[in-house]
Amino acid sequence: MGFNDALIGLALVIFAIAEIAYSATFPSLHGQAYGPSLFPTIIGCGLIACGLVLIFRGLRARSQHARLAQSTQSESIESLDNPVWVQLGQWAHNPASRVNMLLVPVLLVAYILLSDSIGFIPLSVAILTVLLFRLGSSLLSSLLIAIVVTLVLQLLFAKVLLVPLPSGLLLPWLG
């Protein structure tokens, strides 16, 4: 997913201003001109400078692109900077891969929210099955691979490395 440099620059500038404003609330060490807010402020100023240059470059790329498009009428103008505001990747044109792309963050957020109550094993099997199936395995083999991988992970991390993976619903059986 490509953005025009100007948009990225704008986002950086807004972020940096908010960051500096927030840093200004930090207490300073008494008797010293610098404190916890010094570094965030320097970083923020740097980001603002870079953001402004990016905005300039993005706008210039756009205007150059427009001029070239007018003069040559050709559609294939190679430009290093992205002349369009937002250029969606290939995945956005295909509904199946669009769903897949959203699926990864959605599944991970689901895991983050639910792992304590539902537990690692059921969630892992579910996440793996869904993803494997969406990426082109058959339903049965997805389920089988998911179960095997989950058990291996459970064995490896919970039994060998002693990571307390959440038991959740299976607590009575896993102890």
Place this chain on the structure above:
Amino acid sequence: MLASAIFGLFVGSIPGLTATMAAALLIPFTFFMDPVPAIAAIVTTVAMAIFAGDIPGALLRIPGTPASAAYCDEAYAMTRKGKVATALGVSLVCAAIGGVFGSAILAMTAPVLAEFAIKFSSYEYFWLACLGLSCAVVVSTGSTLKGLVSLLIGLFISTIGIDITAGHPRFAFGNPEMMGGISFIPAMIGMFAISEVLRFIAAPHKQESIPQQPIKNVFRGLGGIISTYKLNVMRGGVIGAVVGILPGAGSDIAAWIAYAMSKRFSKNRDKFGSGHVEGLVDAGTANNAGLAGAWVPALVFGIPGDSITAIVIGVLYMKGMNPGPTVFMQQPELIHAVFIVFFLANLALLPLGFIAIRLSRTILLVPRHVLIPIILMFCVVGSFAINNTVFGISVMLIMGILAYLMEENGFPVAPTILGIVLGTMLEDNFMSSMIKADGQFTEFFSRPIAAVLGVLVILIWTLPLLRFLLSSIRGEKTRFTN
């Protein structure tokens, strides 16, 4: 070590899975090991992965890791000429030679530098951190401006959490886990593994068909090639090690530079690109030598030479060891162990790499659309394991999406990693220097080494600016005369 070797070969030879990702996936395990086996595992994995990246490069024209990208076309051209066995043999032997060469440089320079570095005070460290960060921006792939933005993002992330001088929580928004700071292991897993997962899902590759060519007698005729090009081997090794030592530039950049040098100084320049073995020798040596080179600044100063050593430094910190000259004094056995591991790993590359070449066809048949979800789940468990909280998974997800978006827009990721790792060191040393100097910034130039380093940093930043100004002035002049 054997297990991590096999793991490394496997990950490296699968296109799209990089050596850095292999290291990131390994961290959860190293977390539960002693320092030496942990380092051994990472070194072996990465050395294997960098070589194994050549295999799909030669067979499919898809580099398995970015470090193989420089000469992937060359190797594939050799395959088309029916010389696949020679191509893989050369890259295997050169990888081993390069690795040993780099290890030798590491073993020779690191202790000397450490003796020198023991006298460093917070001023020198502040400038060193600056130097490392500046190099990371200047040598990073893509535009310098975007490299700088990437660095600033990394530095910002490093400021999250309790501040060191005043103990004030910054950007934590009252969240106790944020106050502890962004632990960088989940951050690395996110930036290197999750972003790859996303990239695969965004553009699924078809499984490629593999050329049906027998790969036999991998080692035949190699003696002749190596002795014809022994100068190239040396040059590749030196370039690799030097580029590796520069912070922010790793094996991939070493391979590109070595390949370009090889082409420029070659007698048969026109043969390059048509399946000529010379560039393969140079670049194949350079990328493995770069791996060891990157450890020099990491061990001596605690400044990572590339993203892999950034991970290593993270692992060492977790184990309560602060890489730096004191480690050389207090735990010399650890440093020696690292050297030995490097030599062993690169020697073990020969037999193991040979087996990997023989098995390459089977490895390449592993369907990636099955691997990707498994890797994802692995990352989830790995990020969880560091602190046993889901906070790690959130960090991983956010950093993964950030890294994906950054790379899609031409922002290099390596400076961010260095920013996260070095940010604390930079601020720490700056603050303690300032307190020592009573707010006088000139004190930063009062010690000779500090002054030299400081001037170097300033030069790195002003030279490109000056050149830019000069060329634009010259441009104005020519426009006037025309």
